[in-house]
Amino acid sequence: MSGVERVSISLEKPLLERLERLVREGNYSNRSEYIRDLIRDKLVEKEWDRDEEAVGTVTFIYNHHTRGLTDRLTHVQHDYHDVILATMHIHLDHDLCAETVVVRGRGKQIDRLANMLRQQKGVLHASLSISSTGKNLA
Ligand code: NI
Structure with missing residues (x-):
């Protein structure tokens, strides 16, 4: 993995609780892994949208x-x-x-x-x- 940077994000409490549940249900070991996968899913969608x-x-x-x-x-x-x-x-x-x-x-x-x-x-x-x-x- 290239250099890792820490970021903080702001979420409403109910949204954070839903995120935590998704992380647990997905058997992710932490939020970062889950969010990395979400971002990659989005990037793949964009590649398809751009017909790459x-x-x-x-x-x-x-x-x-x-x-x-x-x-x-x-x-x-x-x-x-x-x-x-x-x-x-x-x-x-x-x-x-x-x-x-x-x-x-x-x-x-x-x-x-x-x-x-x-x-x-x-x-x-x-x-x-x-x-x-x-x-x-x-
Ligand atoms: Ni057959």
Whole structure:
């Protein structure tokens, strides 16, 4: 870690109590760690807002018996081959599949891919998790 500076902040008592509860519930050992993570979350959001290079995952669930769906999902992923780093496929049971796609690219490009996957008829749920290349978080 680069040089650490101590800062003090002013909070209303009820807000401080809620902060303390969040720190406890999150199993953080102290407030500073919690606040560092909050700041990094915000920085990641800003990177996405500015459409900078980002890293993320898209996880989606579908029934592989849905007519044409497997082909359509493969087609979408080929269209985004330059963004997709890896795809993991899990056969959840006889009918249902889960896929997690690890992506790296511009935020808007990743959003578009997530929406394309989500909108395919037969996809039951899709969730985008946003993260960062980490370059600006140290
Ligand atoms: Ni499967």
